[in-house]
Structure formats: structure tokens, C-alpha cells
Amino acid sequence: MKKKVICYALIIFNILSFTGKVYGAEDNYDITMKRDLLILSIAYPGYIVDFEKNDNGNIYVIMKSGQKHIYDDKRKKTFEEKFANPDIQDVMEQIYPLESIDKIMDKNIDPGRIRHYGILNEVYGKNRGEIEKNLKATTEGVTFNNKNGAVEQLNKAFKGARELCKREGKAAACFYPINGTYNYRVISGTGMLSPHAYAIAIDLNRNNKDYWKWATLEQGNERIREYSKELPKVFEENNFVWGGKWSHFDILHYEYRPEIILKAKYFGDESKEREHWYDGVPKDIENLQEYIEKIDKL
Structure with missing residues (x-):
């Protein structure tokens, strides 16, 4: 009898444990999805x-134009497939590190390098003509896209960078x-458009150790160690990601990606109780x- 009680107890414990894990996984997915949608709303007002x-449970983001973009296509993808054909969940998946780094990121850690072209096209221009109509001169003489606060944020970053350069x-x-x-x-x-084509990226002073296709991992690590720790912070404060925080490193590159920075700021610290x-x-x-x-309501 005692053995039967123990067996029943173990079975119940295992069922509860298993059920708890499944619900936990579902809850975490839903919470992440909701946060991603909220961040996108804030980043692209x-x-x-x-x-x-829809009836299949798929979530869609609806743009001002009426276009709909699926949040998660539920397809299993390699890193390369995510880069070439991402859904919104793929874009938002990796948390951008706001802290300083002293080496190149681990393999395929590229927060902000995956882009959703449907959103970029709607916000910044879907062809060369539309994009060039949106260009505006900055305080440093270069042009940038004037939609979604991009040029204003770059000018703020320029101001901070100039002040930093005076003392460092x-x-x-x-x-x-x-x-x-x-x-x-x-x-x-x-065959994918560069973020420079949308005028939402800037390359600063070039070094031969800056780009993953030009330089070895060792050279990239050397460049990260010798690079200013404060300059990336100035740009990040204004919603730019730094290509130095990609495993496919692009150290001279900064890109206006408010959704990536805002997610890191608001939800990056998983130790916080909410x-x-x-x-x-x-x-x-x-x-x-x-x-x-x-x-x-979803």
C-alpha cells in the first residue's frame, strides 16, 4: 500500500511539473510577443x-497603409534564413547589450542586424525616389532620413559625440x-538593401580591422579593445545600435533602430520582478x- 501511495505521488508530481513547464513556456512566449508589439508601437508611432x-492564432502587425506583417511565421529557421527572410519575431529575438564590451560577440549574436524590410519600406521609403525625398542635411553635413525622428536623433548623437571628442x-x-x-x-x-539605402545608418572613421569580411576575429577583438567605450553609448542613448556588438562585426557602423534599443532599455534586465x-x-x-x-485584446 505504501509503495502504491508513493507511486501515485510521483505520478502526480511529474504531471504537475510537466504541466507547469508547458504553461510557463506558453506564458513566456506570450509575454515576449506582447512586449515586442508594444515596443514596435512606441518605436514607430x-x-x-x-x-x-487570425483563426489560426497567427498575430499580425497592421501598418498605416493597411499592409499586414506576421509576427511569427512559426517556421524553424537557421540563422542565415532568419537574416534573409525574417518575421518580426526574428528581428526582435536577440536582446541588444547596452553594457560595454571588450571582445567580439559570440557566433551569430547579431542584435539589430536582422531587419524587417516591410516595416523599413513603409517608414523610410519603399524605393530610391521616396527615400531621396526624405533626405535632410544634418549638423555634420551628411544627409539622413527625416522620418520617424531619425535625423533629429542623429543630430543629438552628433552633439554628444562632439562634446565627447573634446575631452577624449x-x-x-x-x-x-x-x-x-x-x-x-x-x-x-x-540582394538585400543596405540600411544605408534607407539613410538610417552612418559609418564613422574607417579602420582596416572594422569589418568581419575584411578582418580576422583576432583583429576584430583588437579593434574592440582599442575603441572608445563612450562613443557607442552616445549613439545608443539616441536609439542607434552599434555594429561592434555583432558577431558579424561592423565596428564603424551605427544604425537607427529604436525598436532594438528600446527593448533593451525597457525589458533587457530579466532579473527585474514585474x-x-x-x-x-x-x-x-x-x-x-x-x-x-x-x-x-489579442
Whole structure:
């Protein structure tokens, strides 16, 4: 009898444990999905207007134009497939590290390097003509896209960088001369438009150890160690990701990606206890409650 009781207890324990793990996984997925949708709403106000769940349970992001983009296509993909044909979940998956680094990131850790072209096309221009109509000169003379606050944030970064360069020679050597911003071209080795084609990326002073296709991993690590620690922070404070924090390193490259930086700021610290899934987002963000209510209805 005692053995039977023990067996029943073990069976019940295993069922509860198994069930708990499954529910936990589902809860974590849903929480991450909700946070991603909220961050996108904050990062692209006026462009992302609603969300929709279809009969199959697929979540779609609805753009101002009426175009719909699936959040998660549920396909298992290699890293290369995610880069070439991402859904929104693929774009938002990796958390960007806001802390300083002293070496190249581990293999295929590229937060912000995966891009959703459907969103970029709608926000910044879907062809060369549209993009060039959106170009505006900056305080450093280069042009940048004037949609979604991009040029304003770059000018703020420039101001911070100039102040930093006055007190830190290392930063000045990394910053000047600026290599360029707008260039309507594809990424080398792909048929995909470069973020420079959208005028949302800037390359600073070039070094032969800056790019993963030019340099060895050892050279990349050397460059990271000698690079200014403060300059990336100036750009990150203004919603730019730094290509130095990619395993496919691009150390001279900064890219305006508010969704990546805001997710890192608001939800990057997983050790924080949160009562609600949206805790961590500043409460004074315009239309925040409206965004939350739309997402909670899904």
C-alpha cells in the first residue's frame, strides 16, 4: 500500500511539473510577443496602427497603409534564413547589450542586424525616389532620413559625440572623419538593401580591422579593445545600435533602430520582478495605455 501511495505521488508530481513547464513556456512566449508589439508601437508611432489575430492564432502587425506583417511565421529557421527572410519575431529575438564590451560577440549574436524590410519600406521609403525625398542635411553635413525622428536623433548623437571628442582623443579618432550615410546599395554578397539605402545608418572613421569580411576575429577583438567605450553609448542613448556588438562585426557602423534599443532599455534586465507584462516602460509615453489595451485584446 505504501509503495502504491508513493507511486501515485510521483505520478502526480511529474504531471504537475510537466504541466507547469508547458504553461510557463506558453506564458513566456506570450509575454515576449506582447512586449515586442508594444515596443514596435512606441518605436514607430503612427506607422503601426493595430494588431490582429487570425483563426489560426497567427498575430499580425497592421501598418498605416493597411499592409499586414506576421509576427511569427512559426517556421524553424537557421540563422542565415532568419537574416534573409525574417518575421518580426526574428528581428526582435536577440536582446541588444547596452553594457560595454571588450571582445567580439559570440557566433551569430547579431542584435539589430536582422531587419524587417516591410516595416523599413513603409517608414523610410519603399524605393530610391521616396527615400531621396526624405533626405535632410544634418549638423555634420551628411544627409539622413527625416522620418520617424531619425535625423533629429542623429543630430543629438552628433552633439554628444562632439562634446565627447573634446575631452577624449580616442573618441575623436573613432568619430572623424565620417565615412558616410546615405548610399542606395545592397549589402555585399546579398540582394538585400543596405540600411544605408534607407539613410538610417552612418559609418564613422574607417579602420582596416572594422569589418568581419575584411578582418580576422583576432583583429576584430583588437579593434574592440582599442575603441572608445563612450562613443557607442552616445549613439545608443539616441536609439542607434552599434555594429561592434555583432558577431558579424561592423565596428564603424551605427544604425537607427529604436525598436532594438528600446527593448533593451525597457525589458533587457530579466532579473527585474514585474507585476504586469508591460512593467518597465515609462508611464509617460504618449498613447501607452491605448497600445496596451490593443495588445491585451489579442
